[in-house]
Amino acid sequence: MTSEPKTVFVGLAGLGNVGAGVYKNLLKNGNLLTDRTGVRIQVRRIAVRTPEKHTELQVPEGMLTTDWRDLVNDPEIPVIVELIGGVTEAYHLVKTAILARKTVVTGNKALLAEHGHELVALAEREDVPLYFEAAVAGGIPIIKAVREALIGNHIKAIYGIINGTTNYILTRMSEAGLSYDDALGEAQVLGYAEADPTLDVNGWDAGHKAIVLAWLSYGAWLRPEQVHVEGVTEITQTDLRFARSMGYVVKLLGVIRLDDSNRIEVRVQPCLVPQSHILANVHGVMNAVAVYGDIVGETLFYGSGAGQNATSSSVISDLADAVDNLANEAGTNNGFIPQGHYGSCLPVDQTVSRYYLRLRVDDRPGVIASISKIIAGHGIGILSLQQPEVDPSADADLMLMLHQATYGTMKKAVAEIAALECVQTTPVLLRVESLKGRGA
Numbered sequence: 001m002t003s004e005p006k007t008v009f010v011g012l013a014g015l016g017n018v019g020a021g022v023y024k025n026l027l028k029n030g031n032l033l034t035d036r037t038g039v040r041i042q043v044r045r046i047a048v049r050t051p052e053k054h055t056e057l058q059v060p061e062g063m064l065t066t067d068w069r070d071l072v073n074d075p076e077i078p079v080i081v082e083l084i085g086g087v088t089e090a091y092h093l094v095k096t097a098i099l100a101r102k103t104v105v106t107g108n109k110a111l112l113a114e115h116g117h118e119l120v121a122l123a124e125r126e127d128v129p130l131y132f133e134a135a136v137a138g139g140i141p142i143i144k145a146v147r148e149a150l151i152g153n154h155i156k157a158i159y160g161i162i163n164g165t166t167n168y169i170l171t172r173m174s175e176a177g178l179s180y181d182d183a184l185g186e187a188q189v190l191g192y193a194e195a196d197p198t199l200d201v202n203g204w205d206a207g208h209k210a211i212v213l214a215w216l217s218y219g220a221w222l223r224p225e226q227v228h229v230e231g232v233t234e235i236t237q238t239d240l241r242f243a244r245s246m247g248y249v250v251k252l253l254g255v256i257r258l259d260d261s262n263r264i265e266v267r268v269q270p271c272l273v274p275q276s277h278i279l280a281n282v283h284g285v286m287n288a289v290a291v292y293g294d295i296v297g298e299t300l301f302y303g304s305g306a307g308q309n310a311t312s313s314s315v316i317s318d319l320a321d322a323v324d325n326l327a328n329e330a331g332t333n334n335g336f337i338p339q340g341h342y343g344s345c346l347p348v349d350q351t352v353s354r355y356y357l358r359l360r361v362d363d364r365p366g367v368i369a370s371i372s373k374i375i376a377g378h379g380i381g382i383l384s385l386q387q388p389e390v391d392p393s394a395d396a397d398l399m400l401m402l403h404q405a406t407y408g409t410m411k412k413a414v415a416e417i418a419a420l421e422c423v424q425t426t427p428v429l430l431r432v433e434s435l436k437g438r439g440a
Helices: 017-028 030-037 051-057 088-099 109-126 142-149 164-176 180-189 204-218 237-245 308-327 367-377 407-418
Strands: 006-013 039-047 079-082 103-106 155-161 248-258 264-274 286-293 297-304 352-361 382-386 396-406 428-432
Touching (some): 006 308, 017 030, 017 039, 017 308, 030 039, 030 308, 079 088, 079 308, 088 103, 088 109, 109 204, 142 204, 142 286, 142 297, 164 180, 164 237, 164 286, 204 264, 237 248, 237 396, 352 367, 352 407, 367 382, 367 396, 396 407, 407 428
Parallel strands (some): 006 039, 079 103, 264 428
Antiparallel strands (some): 155 248, 155 286, 248 264, 286 297, 352 396
């Protein structure tokens, strides 16, 4: 005779887009989860700021509260799911829950980027699991892949398209010829961008995720000020056309890798990606993460990086692990805990790559010679140069592809070029990525 499955109660903090998805999908696929885990997952209390906003979900009377402490203080709730967003309140919630020896599931990448070092250490000290699959790349199980499937690998490099909003904007600019402003407006109308899209378009949403991936890969928590982040707001149709003419597309990439001295490089920037690489063909709001391991080689993880269902799928995956751990009394299973073998951050000025440089210049003799002299003076080679034919009375766009150099050297050269009288606008400097492992 089959015994009745054990029920594990969950406290859900936050009933916004993702929280509502978790609640609805737990109801929808609850029986499936029970069949697969042998445990019934049941939401017992939900903390929200304004209960009247959530009447359409038909939450049973008495389940809603406006104080997340009601969840933490309930002795019948061993698992807390934090989906309130932001940093300050979420930090207090997660810390309080861990100290109360509650298992915590969160999808809050900003919280982890700011306080991950402390919260992970606290969870280890209290012997309480902390799960965060939904914090990076939405529905793509990249956290589990690095923690579990690639546990026997030294991670050589990770390159990720880890923000769907900016990928949609760049896709529409490239494929439909839209301006940045028009592509952003379209993304907002379709719900792919927030009313205030700042964290997406300035690169910091991806930056927070890159910090988490760096910790998983190398065991060191980098502070946000150690991570170089640029957004997509200055990308123009001119840049996209030049890139396409040379066999590249422009993507906002998160780059996490080691240099030859085992120093950690973490940055987010718009980069030129070869059209032949699979990341160049990741379109719209989709995300993709390429991971290079020393044993497995290159692996690619692709899927929906945001949205209610994709992100709630990752939260529910963590919930299934959490309740299975509790129900089977197997002892705390925190998964892979990185060790701090690599603690040194590589300053961005010492990072090396090839570069794309676009200049708006006077169309007259001697301009190219002046620019070339500065570049050569910094020991940087020119791979190619393009200057479309224009009206002689007009300014001209000049595009240069440059050999490898440190970012610091390249910035100094660009600053000198920008000071030339013949340069009319702020230069545009983009990385050209080879998308390889260590030594790329």
